[in-house]
Amino acid sequence: KQEVTQIPAALSVPEGENLVLNCSFTDSAIYNLQWFRQDPGKGLTSLLLIQSSQREQTSGRLNASLDKSSGRSTLYIAASQPGDSATYLCAPEKLVFGKGTKLTVNP
């Protein structure tokens, strides 16, 4: 059964810092991995979808990488802003999610 771990569980950084969020999964036989953002009390917003044939996907200041063989994905956020404060979740398949990393970017 697929298990997903996200480290760290919480992260607090000053504005402008570059940061990396980590996602690991136990079953590497996946077709894609999706990163989401969740604001308090809200639904999930899709940030990036990486297909298994890709190694990276970029959207603006966000860059996600996928290493299936090691069961890892990272989400890189460049030049963080207070508006980036949210919980970030990864899902190697639609049916299984990590618990998320709660990010706080301080002005």
Place this chain on the structure above:
Amino acid sequence: DGGITQSPKYLFRKEGQNVTLSCEQNLNHDAMYWYRQDPGQGLRLIYYSQIVNDFQKGDIAEGYSVSREKKESFPLTVTSAQKNPTAFYLCASSIGGGPNTEAFFGQGTRLTVV
């Protein structure tokens, strides 16, 4: 606007009552999903449907029921058999049920048992 609409946003239920959460999408997606989220926890899959008139149980289906009579609608009923129903419920859809497709979410319904 295309998207997924969940209603109501907040729902209060007395113990022993059944309640139904609505999920409607106008994205013409085949697959729809229901998840439950508890504080500090990730999402757990309750039910999913890859096509009209067909659905499968997820990891925590006990105490819940669904129907998929129309492509755009996937209502979730929380029955009195669900022992701890207070949670945040999220509905999602994807263009297909296959593993390569991107999932999109509604804004959620917060259910509280009073």
